[in-house]
Amino acid sequence: MLENLPALPVILPLLAASVAALMTPLRAFFLTLLTLWACFAIAAMLAGGSDVISYAFGGHEPPVGIAYRIDGLSRYMLLILSFMAAAMIPYAKKSLAHELPQEKLPQAYALVLLTYAGLAGITLTGDLFNAYVFLEIASLALYALIALRPDRRALTASLNYLILGTIGATFFLTGIFFLYAMTGTLNIADMAARLTVDRATQAGLAFLVLGLLLKCAAFPLHLWLVGAYTQAPSFVAALAAAVGVKVMLYLLIRVSYSFSAVPLISAVLTATGVAGIVAGTLSALYQQDVRRLLAFSSIAQIGTILLGLGIATEAGLTASLAHLANHALAKGALFLCAGCVIYRTGGCNLKDFAGAGRRMPWTMAAFVICGASLAGIPGTAGFVSKWLIVSALLAKGSWALAVLVVVSSLLAAAYVWRVAEAAYFRPMTGRNIRNEAPLLMLGPVWLLVLANLWFGIHTAWTANFAARIAATLMGGN
């Protein structure tokens, strides 16, 4: 059993998904809950180890068979993913029941499990084509989850996401074809060993990276993200924002550092990162819909992570990896808070937040704290990554970019303040909020809030873990 541990975070949710789809909503919820908690336990057990685990499926050794390869980076990403999923899942019960028709709930839980299975598979697998398969599993489940909401805008958003997501996946697949043609293998480690620098390989990598950039919502390719996050059911939006894109970024990091024989063009990453920070932040400032605001803010934060990668130093990589975790904590909680307001008012505009400060004090306190984390106020998780990225930029001598990051975080404070001002100062109008969100929804939110505060002070599992991974990855050069 124990030696099969690496396979379980994928197998368990896949099996559970097929069963959950046939159950009553309540049972499906509990099955999902138990599965995700079990997966978190497994992820935690895996994270305890430090050696590189190779797990060959069905006993077929690579390069012939499909193999999982678990190193520090996989452990880190799987832990973030599983923690976020396990922490947020209790929220789904009330929220999904509120936003989706009753008969679609079992399907929804099944799709959530599939999403998790796909994302977990990406973090674990050592096989490039296998990664593509998991990427499609996760993406298809997400398209379906967004389309489940009985709203025509959700359908358009889902379709848009589907088209762009498929373009991204196709680019990714095309890249794999090129690389397979050149090396004759699909195993990442094997491929890296056989890679030669020539035009075809470069073209392959270009396709691969471009597909991933689309999936990561890097700046000019971010257009699917806003609609998808705004129209998805609150829980799904939170899950996708917290971990969906993060796993794609993981894949980008994995690919670029495995194939470091072909130098990744850090200039492109820096450029899209900077453009994303500017465009995302400025757009977020003028949004009326809070989830759109959060979505644009996500684009800016993804830009920050890409900028960290673009620095191409160990400090920069550390900052990016730490920000993967810290941003997941903050943004997940913020989307959940927005979901709480939707649960009570049915809307998510700034005007729906009017009076929320008084009637939903816990929700709004959570929003403000996580917003502070987004803006990188000291004492929160967001500050840790901001400190890392600014010092990485200063160490490289990029003054202008450091100023940009600092200013963008100030503007993040500005857009969070807009929401806070609406919640605390606007008089209540029209649809009055009667009372606080249910405890089952507040629990996960506050767990994440406490995590935001905890990781703002204790960096052993974020920055230090990230630093070790970065040292390993850069040491491989």
Add this chain to the structure above:
Amino acid sequence: MTFPATILLLPVLAALAAFIPQRKVRDTAQAVFAALLLLATLNLQPVLAAKKLTPLVLAELFPGVTLTFTLDSLGLVFLLLVAFLWLISVIYCSGYMPANREQHQGRFHAFYALSIAATAGIATAGNMFTMFLCYELLTLVTVPLVAHHGTEEAKEAARTYLFILLGTSLTLLLAAVVWTYAITGSTDFIAGGLLAGKASPIVTGIVLALYMFGLGKAALMPVHRWLPAAMVAPAPVSALLHAVAVVKGGAFAAIKVVVYIFGVENLAALTRDYGWPGGWLGLAAGGTALLASAIALEQDNLKLRLAYSTISQLALIILALGLFTPVGVFAAVVQLAAHAFGKITLFFAAGAITTVSGKTNVSELDGIARRMPWTMSAFAVGALSMIGVPLTAGWQAKHVLLASIPHGEETAVAALMLTSALLNAAYFLPILVRACRKPAGRSHGEAPFACILAMSLSAIAVLVAGVFLPKLFAKIPAIAGARIEIPAGAWVWSLAGVLGLWFARREIARALKAINKWLWRRAEKVQEQVERLSSGAAPLARDRELGQTALAVSFVLAILLLVLYR
């Protein structure tokens, strides 16, 4: 012994106790916690004197950056000051809040106590990182207090407050701290200066500027605008926070930065050799002191006049600091404490006047002293201390400051101080004169007893400090031995300065207003343009028909990547 966390926990517990529904129990609990904080701090004094205090390290965030709390003699003075004035303020609140029928008193007291917790954090921070953290925390927990009334005006003020304070600290101060870390790999407070010998003169000058303007709470012009804005808050907030805890938190941080990050000798040497790395600080502080005083002359609103007076008095702290002498640092600390006692009394009195009579403007105060003799006596003591009349704390602060001036700068600094004192007299004495005139308007009585008690206590503290401080100075050879004389040139200069500022006060106020308006208009224009840009980008961001756009962009990028990969 390790630094006891109780110092930080007591105000936090007080914040929890603020939600006790019975008003009397709650107020008593607040007072008890304040007294306990004072006792706990006093208890630490012998440990500190024996040098047996070890820092409390809570966590290590990055290599060399820890969350550490400890106490040094500088911090002890500040902490004692804050704890003592918190106790007095709690007494004042128990009279002021019910008399003004303030809403949400539980919330108010909770954030009030949390501000004290954050201030205690600043006082006991063991390194610059911890101080930065507590500094930001203080900004955040005071915003609900500024916005307490929830009116449109309060909202606008809270916005200004938040943006200037967060804007300066999250950009300039953060840059300064990270830069310090990048140079030294640490943020520790080191005697003699962390950056001493490690940073070039250019870098030292820039980082010093980043620190001094990043510490927006010290209200050095042009980052002072949050302080007048914060005056919409209830009087106890203006009194304790915007005359003591918040502004002094900034000034205290500035002192710590100069002493432990740069080192007094280091800055003095650099300034002597190169002039500008530290030389600008005295000019900026002096300019702020004079300009703020000139603006205060023009304010009819009593609290606004007090706010601009605070800005000018804070600038004197920075001025003393900017002399870069050990005695100058001592003078800064004395000025910090002396101003705290005096200004809190003034704000208490202003709040009491508004409570009883509803008057907020100086021009309405005719004969107020006949109706509120106690309040106005306390006010008079505070005002005389601001001016620096002998036997008050303010005079002693000026005394030390004069003793700390390095050779060669006597005339300039003394002239500046004289001018500032005369301007203080020019805007405080008319209030006292007016107060003694024939009463006008409807009749009313004295302030609530608790308010009078609090005011009297702080006024007595001003007088006691005025009498007691010389005994302390006698023990310090550098001050006791210093001959204080004001050069004749200083008199001439200051007389000219006062007359000039007095006659030009309207023009100065108008010019500053015009500059301000121009800046706001610029900012609004930029905002408009950004808005237009983003609304221009909006059709692009709509959820429809994006497939093709994105596809096109993808191909363009693909080609780009291919080219770049060559």
